[in-house]
Amino acid sequence: MTIRKKGSQHKAGTFSEKIKNQFQVLQQELNISFQNTALLYQAFTHSSYVNEHRRKLYTDNERLEFLGDAVLELSVSKYLFEKYPQMSEGELTKLRASIVCEPSLVVFANELQFGQFVLLGKGEELTGGRERPALLADVFESFVGALYLDQGLDNVVAFLERVVFPKIEVGAFSHVMDFKSQLQEMVQQTNNGPLHYEIVDEKGPAHNRTFISRVLLNDKELGMGRGKSKKEAEQQAAQSAMNAFKQLEQEEA
Incomplete structure (x- = not known):
């Protein structure tokens, strides 16, 4: 039918x-x-x-x-x-x-x-x-x-x-997804020290730039990200680091 x-x-x-x-x-x-x-x-x-x-x-x-x-x-x-x-x-x-x-x-x-x-x-x-x-x-x-x-x-x-x-x-709503603040809170819970962000590369023409960032803790890389702005790339790097932390927690559980 x-x-x-x-x-x-x-x-x-x-x-x-x-x-x-x-x-x-x-x-x-x-x-x-x-x-x-x-x-x-x-x-x-x-x-x-x-x-x-x-x-x-x-x-x-x-x-x-x-x-x-x-x-x-x-x-x-x-x-x-x-x-x-x-x-x-x-x-x-x-x-x-x-x-x-x-x-x-x-x-x-x-x-x-x-x-x-x-x-x-x-x-x-x-x-x-x-x-x-x-x-x-x-x-x-x-x-x-x-x-x-x-x-x-x-x-x-x-x-x-x-x-x-x-x-x-690509982070159009990154003002809501403040991964940097969330990552900072996670790190502060273990008193591991300050986070440091740096732009490691820039690609593409000036009107269509892509930035690549990484986040470091005590000189150890926690995550990398890319975006159309430096802020976007840093947010993506923070999200990557958070995902890595979550994965580690699951493995240790």
């Missing part, structure tokens, strides 16, 4: 060829092909557009936003849980919150140029709705919800692996 997903209230045929072509371009740019394009249209349909086209029976993206919010939080939670085994529940919660908050979602949406594809009412358009942070964050969540319904969680994760997770890995 085949269970079919309940379709969206959107009817793809009710949209103009211009709008259909725009969303075809979006799919090509994302390298994602929706099986049910009605879900994609709905993800980008603002309530103001629905209100101005009442006879068309369009559906806005608010319910997809609700679903996408949950899917995004689950996907990010699983990634962080597996990526940072040394983090406590409180640290994971704080980091996740910084990733799924409105300012971060706006950055993701802007990098994908989602704003230019949103279907808005004339009034919302004239008042700058296309660039409104809350609207852009909502559209990103709606898209995630639509992608989940259309293609499942694995494909949502694949999308996030291209758009969101790399930013975590």
Whole structure:
């Protein structure tokens, strides 16, 4: 017995060829092909557009936003849980919150140029709705919800692996992940002395530099890291050292 997903209230045929072509371009740019394009249209349909086209029976993206919010939080939670085994529940919660908050979602949406594809009412358009942070964050969540319904969680994760997770890995949220402070606390518990960070190498052109750092304790190297800034590289080195400490503790246990 085949269970079919309940379709969206959107009817793809009710949209103009211009709008259909725009969303075809979006799919090509994302390298994602929706099986049910009605879900994609709905993800980008603002309530103001629905209100101005009442006879068309369009559906806005608010319910997809609700679903996408949950899917995004689950996907990010699983990634962080597996990526940072040394983090406590409180640290994971704080980091996740910084990733799924409105300012971060706006950055993701802007990098994908989602704003230019949103279907808005004339009034919302004239008042700058296309660039409104809350609207852009909502559209990103709606898209995630639509992608989940259309293609499942694995494909949502694949999308996030291209758009969101790399930013975590290069330290875009290092202000939350203060590994240097955490490592300092670990070292102080054993009174082993002060930590020392040094940049051991710089690679790449000036506009795309990669720094390599190492952290030392009593002239003994504890860990190395790399990043797009010296601060980022030091944070990564501290994380590497923390992982080494955790590994040693497990072996001695």
